Amino acid sequence: MKIKLLITLILVLLAGSSAFAQTAAQPAGGTVPNMKVAIVDVVAFKSEILELKVKYDKLNTEFAPKLRELEAMQNTAATKQKVLEENKTLTPQQQQKLVEEIEQLKKEYNRSLEDMQTAGQKREREETEAIYEKIDKALNQYFTKHGITAVFDVRRLQETGVIVHVKLPDANITADFIKEYNKANPVQAAAAPSK
DSSP: OHHHHHHHHHHHHHHHHHHHHHHHHSOTTOOOOOOOEEEEOGGGHHHHSHHHHHHHHHHHHHHHHHHHHHHHHHHHHHHHHHHHHHOTTOOHHHHHHHHHHHHHHHHHHHHHHHHHHHHHHHHHHHHHHHHHHHHHHHHHHHHHHHTOOEEEEHHHHHHHTOOOOOOHHHHBOHHHHHHHHHHHSOOOOOOOOOO
16 A cells, blocks of 8 residues: 555656646746645544544544443453462363363354454444545546645655655645535534433
8 A cells, every 4th residue: 555655656756847847848938836735644634534533532532332341351361360370280181171161252252353344444434435535526626626636645645654844734635625514514513412
């Protein structure tokens, strides 16, 4: 994934430099494309775009019992492992029984974790897909409105270690976009439960 982003960035830079070379070779009076580059932190959308925040809070509440169950399984396995390692008076049969119990707990934990991850991804798509489509349209409108021709995800740039010089206050559009999006898409306060 990091390599794909790096290759894409290199291709963009090469395309830009070849376009520049072509533009530079044009006779006087030719136009040089005016590019405006920005960075955005898409991870911030989950917690700062109010429509998404409501959905992720709902999902966190929905999956909290399962997470507690998984945590309890981990704690039980850790306790049994500690007994196995520290209790020198266990018979070989008791040790074997503990080893089997720990292995069974690990298998159950892994199955439950995988099931929860699959269910969580499905529920996340169900809850957020339409909102992400709205965000995508709003981003495109924002880019057009502000004349932005290229956008990079700041987190991906950090992950790849690509060094890019940006004038951060002007280049990072995350907060401004989120502010505009939330203003255009207000979230209705949840109705109080009736008694």
